[in-house]
Amino acid sequence: MIPVTNKRILIVEDNPLERELYGEVLKSVNLNVDEAADGEEALNKLLWNQYDLVLLDVNLPKITGLDVLREIRNSLETKNLPVVLISNLDESVFLEEGRRLGINDYLIKADQTPDKVISKVKGLLGAKKGKKGK
Amino acid sequence: MPKKVKKENNKRQVRDISLTFTPHEIRTPLTSVLGYLWLLEHKGGKLSLKQEKYLKKALKGGRDLIDLVNRRIKER
Numbered sequence: 055m056i057p058v059t060n061k062r063i064l065i066v067e068d069n070p071l072e073r074e075l076y077g078e079v080l081k082s083v084n085l086n087v088d089e090a091a092d093g094e095e096a097l098n099k100l101l102w103n104q105y106d107l108v109l110l111d112v113n114l115p116k117i118t119g120l121d122v123l124r125e126i127r128n129s130l131e132t133k134n135l136p137v138v139l140i141s142n143l144d145e146s147v148f149l150e151e152g153r154r155l156g157i158n159d160y161l162i163k164a165d166q167t168p169d170k171v172i173s174k175v176k177g178l179l180g181a182k183k184g185k186k187g188k
Numbered sequence: 189m190p191k192k193v194k195k196e197n198n199k200r201q202v203r204d205i206s207l208t209f210t211p212h213e214i215r216t217p218l219t220s221v222l223g224y225l226w227l228l229e230h231k232g233g234k235l236s237l238k239q240e241k242y243l244k245k246a247l248k249g250g251r252d253l254i255d256l257v258n259r260r261i262k263e264r
Contacts, residue, residue: 075223082231144212164215168226 058179059084061106066096068114076109079168093117097125100132107178112141112148120148123155136178211260222250
C-alpha cells in the first residue's frame with residue numbers, strides 16, 4: 055500500500071459530534087485534518103488551501119454539499135480532487151446526483167465505522183499515486 | 189398515581205418513542221457513540237483494567253443495540 059500519511063483532508067460536516075469523530079479517526083492514522091461546518095466555509099477553505107481529499111456531507115447549511123461538489127468540479131484547480139460524499143440512508147436521490155457530478159466514493163452515516171472511513175480515505179489517497187488535487 | 193396506571197403510562201411512552209423515531213434515525217447517532225468508543229479502545233492510551241472492562245461492556249451494549257435496530261429495519 056502506498057504511504058498516505060501527512061495528506062491533508064478537509065471534513066465538511068455541520069454536526070460537530072460527527073465532524074470531530076471523522077477528524078479524530080483520520081488523525082489517528084496520521085492524516086492532517088481541516089474542518090468546515092458549512093458549505094460557505096468549505097468553499098472559502100478550498101480557495102485558500104490545498105487538500106488531498108474532501109469528506110463532504112450532502113446536507114449542509116448555507117450552501118449544500120452538492121453545490122460545493124459542483125464548485126469543486128467546475129474549478130480547474132480542484133476538478134480532480136477526490137471527494138467522498140457523506141449522506142443519510144434516506145438521501146439516495148442526492149447520492150445519485152453526487153454520482154452524476156463525479157464523487158469518488160460515498161459513506162452512509164448510519165453504516166459507517168471508523169475502520170470503513172479509514173479504509174475508504176486511504177484507498178482513494180493511495181489511488182491518487184501522489185497526484186495533487188489542486 | 190396507582191401502579192397499574194403508571195405502568196400503562198410507561199408502556200404508552202415507549203410506544204410513542206418507537207413511533208416518533210425511525211430505526212435509521214437512531215442508527216446514525218448510535219454509530220457516532222460506537223465511533224467514539226472505538227477511538228477510546230484504539231487511541232485512548234493505556235486504560236486501567238476496570239476502564240477496559242467498562243469499555244468492553246459499553247461496546248457490547250452499543251453493538252447489541254445496532255443489531256436490534258438492524259433487525260427492525262429488516263422487518264419493515
